Amino acid sequence: MSIIAVEGVTKHYALGTQTVEALRGITFEIQKGEFIAIMGPSGSGKSTLMNIIGCLDSPTHGTYFLNNQEVSTLEGDELAGIRNKEIGFVFQNFHLLARNTALDNVMLPLKYAGVEKAEQLARAKAALSQVGLEDRMDHQPSELSGGQQQRVAIARALVNNPSILFADEPTGNLDSQTGHDVMQLFHNLHAAGQTIILITHENEVAEEAQRTIFIKDGLIESDSTKEVA
Amino acid sequence: MILQESISTAVDAIRANLMRSLLTTIAIVIGTASVIAMVGIGSSAQRAIDDSITNLSARTLTVYPSRGRGSQTVNASPLVIKDADALIKDQEIKWRITPEIRGSKTLKFGNESISISVIGVRENYLSIQGYEVEEGLFLTERDDLARKRIAIIGSSVGTELKTSSKALIGKDIDLGGVTFKVIGMMKSEGSSGWSNPDEQIYIPLLTAADRLFGRQIVDSIRVEVPNTYSPEEAMISIERVLRREHDIGPGEENNFRINDWSQFTDLQKQATAIFSALIIGIAGISLLVGGIGVMNIMLVSVTERTREIGLRKALGATHQAILLQFLIEAVTLCIIGGVLGVVLGSGIYLLISIWQDWVFTIPFSAIFGSVTFSACVGLFFGIWPARKAARLEPAVALRYE
Ligand SMILES: Nc1ncnc2c1ncn2[C@@H]1O[C@H](COP(=O)(O)OP(=O)(O)OP(=O)(O)O)[C@@H](O)[C@H]1O
Ligand SMILES: [Mg+2]
Numbered sequence: 288m289s290i291i292a293v294e295g296v297t298k299h300y301a302l303g304t305q306t307v308e309a310l311r312g313i314t315f316e317i318q319k320g321e322f323i324a325i326m327g328p329s330g331s332g333k334s335t336l337m338n339i340i341g342c343l344d345s346p347t348h349g350t351y352f353l354n355n356q357e358v359s360t361l362e363g364d365e366l367a368g369i370r371n372k373e374i375g376f377v378f379q380n381f382h383l384l385a386r387n388t389a390l391d392n393v394m395l396p397l398k399y400a401g402v403e404k405a406e407q408l409a410r411a412k413a414a415l416s417q418v419g420l421e422d423r424m425d426h427q428p429s430e431l432s433g434g435q436q437q438r439v440a441i442a443r444a445l446v447n448n449p450s451i452l453f454a455d456e457p458t459g460n461l462d463s464q465t466g467h468d469v470m471q472l473f474h475n476l477h478a479a480g481q482t483i484i485l486i487t488h489e490n491e492v493a494e495e496a497q498r499t500i501f502i503k504d505g506l507i508e509s510d511s512t513k514e515v516a
Numbered sequence: 517m518i519l520q521e522s523i524s525t526a527v528d529a530i531r532a533n534l535m536r537s538l539l540t541t542i543a544i545v546i547g548t549a550s551v552i553a554m555v556g557i558g559s560s561a562q563r564a565i566d567d568s569i570t571n572l573s574a575r576t577l578t579v580y581p582s583r584g585r586g587s588q589t590v591n592a593s594p595l596v597i598k599d600a601d602a603l604i605k606d607q608e609i610k611w612r613i614t615p616e617i618r619g620s621k622t623l624k625f626g627n628e629s630i631s632i633s634v635i636g637v638r639e640n641y642l643s644i645q646g647y648e649v650e651e652g653l654f655l656t657e658r659d660d661l662a663r664k665r666i667a668i669i670g671s672s673v674g675t676e677l678k679t680s681s682k683a684l685i686g687k688d689i690d691l692g693g694v695t696f697k698v699i700g701m702m703k704s705e706g707s708s709g710w711s712n713p714d715e716q717i718y719i720p721l722l723t724a725a726d727r728l729f730g731r732q733i734v735d736s737i738r739v740e741v742p743n744t745y746s747p748e749e750a751m752i753s754i755e756r757v758l759r760r761e762h763d764i765g766p767g768e769e770n771n772f773r774i775n776d777w778s779q780f781t782d783l784q785k786q787a788t789a790i791f792s793a794l795i796i797g798i799a800g801i802s803l804l805v806g807g808i809g810v811m812n813i814m815l816v817s818v819t820e821r822t823r824e825i826g827l828r829k830a831l832g833a834t835h836q837a838i839l840l841q842f843l844i845e846a847v848t849l850c851i852i853g854g855v856l857g858v859v860l861g862s863g864i865y866l867l868i869s870i871w872q873d874w875v876f877t878i879p880f881s882a883i884f885g886s887v888t889f890s891a892c893v894g895l896f897f898g899i900w901p902a903r904k905a906a907r908l909e910p911a912v913a914l915r916y917e
Contacts, residue, residue, distance in 0.1 A: 343830060344911040364834045370910075371832020378914070382827045386528050398521045399832040443831070 288355070290450055290482055291317040291340055296349035296359075297505075298335050309335040311505035312349070317484070319450075322477040324493035325486045327502035333486045334455060336502065340484070341374055341453045342366045354450060371400050375444025379456035381436045383428040389415060389439045390424040396447045414442040418472060434465030441472060445481075452476065455486045470495055519840065526845035529817065530852070540813045541853030543806030544893065547799045548857025548886040549864065554795040555882040556865035560874035561788065575747055576644060578775045579737040579754060593771040594733040597725060599761050603737065606757045609750055611741050614638040615734040617724040621692035623717065625684065628677045633716045634691065636724020644740045647713065652685045652700025660720040663727055667696040670714040671704040691717070694728055803889070806853060807897035814846050814901035825905050826913025839906040846898025847891050854890030858883050 298310040309332045317323060327333050338344040339351065342358055345366075351359040358369060370376075375396075383392050393411040402410070415424055418438040428436050437457060444452055454473070458466035470492065477483055485496060493499050501509040530537045581595045600615040617636035622629055639657045642649070654668055667689065674681030681701040688695050696719065705713045725732055741750040751774050758772055818825070825838060862878060869876045 338911040341830075343914070344909070364836075367829060367832050367834045370830060376830050382823070382830075382914070384824065384827075386532055395828070396831045399828075399834070399837060447832075 289316040292352040324496035375449035377454040379459040414446040544853030545857040547802030549861035552861025624690040636721040668718040807893040811897040822916040829910035842902035847894035850894030854887040
């Protein structure tokens with residue numbers, strides 16, 4: 288049973304009189320537990336695709352089933368609810384709240400989920416331990432290194448036990464060593480059964496995934512799965 | 517849960533831009549401060565007026581002769597001492613009466629000579645006016661009947677004669693060629709606008725009539741009415757007596773007029789009302805300006821925090837959660853302004869009440885009301901920015917640079 292099923296998805300942006308066709312008909316399926324890299328040149332539509340399968344945006348045409356529920360027709364608060372329960376995001380520039388501690392940042396999705404305070408704390412602490420930051424919980428983002436900030440962001444993405452973890456250029460702002468550490472973390476999560484979708488420019492990073500979807504000009508150019516050695 | 521989170525987020529956001537937030541609230545502070553100070557000052561002033569009215573324990577009416585009209589000669593039918601005697605005799609109302617004979621005379625003492633306002637009055641003038649003697653004595657009924665040449669001077673008469681009023685007590689002075697002995701001096705009362713009692717000199721009524729001015733015509737008659745009677749009842753009684761004395765037939769007009777001092781309190785109340793309206797106007801405008809200021813700063817805040825809003829939405833914040841967050845921020849900002857305004861307004865009122873020797877009381881309803889009103893201003897002016905924030909598309913907001 289596929290966790291994500293996208294069929295004929297297009298996304299058009301109106302720019303004045305012109306229409307930008309960012310996605311021109313994308314079809315694929317993703318199974319639970321897969322580790323996928325989405326690659327492609329700049330402007331090919333990777334982030335647009337992530338916004339749609341991440342329920343941040345709706346497609347212009349086509350259907351999208353997430354956990355067998357059609358979400359392409361949903362909007363507003365319904366999508367907010369799905370993002371909150373099913374999806375975890377990791378962004379290139381971390382997107383942490385600057386004036387909140389690591390713990391508060393990780394608790395944020397739980398607050399919007401209406402989880403009890405005590406449970407919020409327990410789960411946020413557990414998520415921070417999972418990414419190896421149990422001793423940095425009370426630090427604000429400015430007191431953390433880039434790699435640590437990204438790990439806080441990963442903890443925040445995981446805290447709601449999402450079906451899918453999305454990461455858009457998660458290592459883009461990190462040096463290669465911390466980048467490796469973060470990739471190692473993704474491997475560990477994958478090994479523990481987490482479905483992960485990773486958007487990247489770097490071949491090296493894409494190499495680490497089981498399956499690579501290559502996008503160009505809003506269309507899938509190739510979709511290849513590595514033979515497990 | 518969401519509410520609690522929204523409040524702490526709002527407080528955080530205000531703290532992060534503390535200076536900007538406080539400057540934004542200034543107009544709200546001024547608005548609520550003027551309301552609080554005004555309500556306090558207004559109630560204290562009202563209390564002071566009420567106290568002074570009840571302190572007098574009675575109301576004073578003043579009877580004046582009518583001014584002659586048209587071809588009639590001035591003072592065609594003057595008021596005379598006999599009219600006052602008739603009023604004294606008529607005891608339907610237990611009123612107290614003093615006529616006043618006023619005139620300007622030259623006062624000489626030593627080498628000094630000044631022009632001074634002299635009033636001839638009866639012994640009860642002191643209590644009717646609520647004046648007090650600072651030193652020495654006031655005149656008595658015996659002094660009046662004996663037409664004694666004695667005088668009580670206002671507190672600043674001495675200074676005008678290049679000595680002190682106290683030093684004059686017991687001394688002889690020359691008033692319009694007649695020698696008077698100073699037997700007392702009055703407490704300072706302060707100028708009442710058109711006349712200054714401190715610069716006057718008081719002598720017995722009959723002395724004034726028979727020895728100084730040589731006339732029975734009085735300038736006015738003061739009638740102190742016990743407060744068990746309304747001024748209207750008293751006026752009707754005065755009219756009855758004086759119309760009889762003046763032989764005024766039915767249907768003819770009075771040739772005197774009665775001045776009710778309550779008109780002045782009415783005037784004062786009117787002035788206070790106009791003053792309050794003005795302050796309320798200022799407060800209203802300040803709160804409006806304050807509200808627009810808050811709206812402006814909230815719009816700036818929404819723009820600055822577009823990416824934060826995008827992130828919160830990506831993490832599952834609903835339309836309502838974002839709306840609430842920014843509304844609460846605007847309301848909190850206004851409540852802070854309102855509370856600061858209450859503190860400032862109370863401070864101003866406290867200083868004034870110490871200075872004026874007033875009782876300091878601010879009704880709780882005024883504090884509660886003005887803070888609540890500030891909150892409503894925040895709610896009203898916060899709606900637009902908050903809606904703007906809540907309507908942001910997450911994908912677009914996350915991309916915002
Ligand atoms: N909100 C928008 N309005 C108009 N055009 C847009 C919008 N978002 C994306 N586009 C256009 O859609 C196309 C795909 O953009 P997208 O951000 O998905 O590319 P990308 O593959 O993520 O590129 P990069 O690797 O540089 O991040 C681009 O041509 C872009 O200009
Ligand atoms: Mg992109």
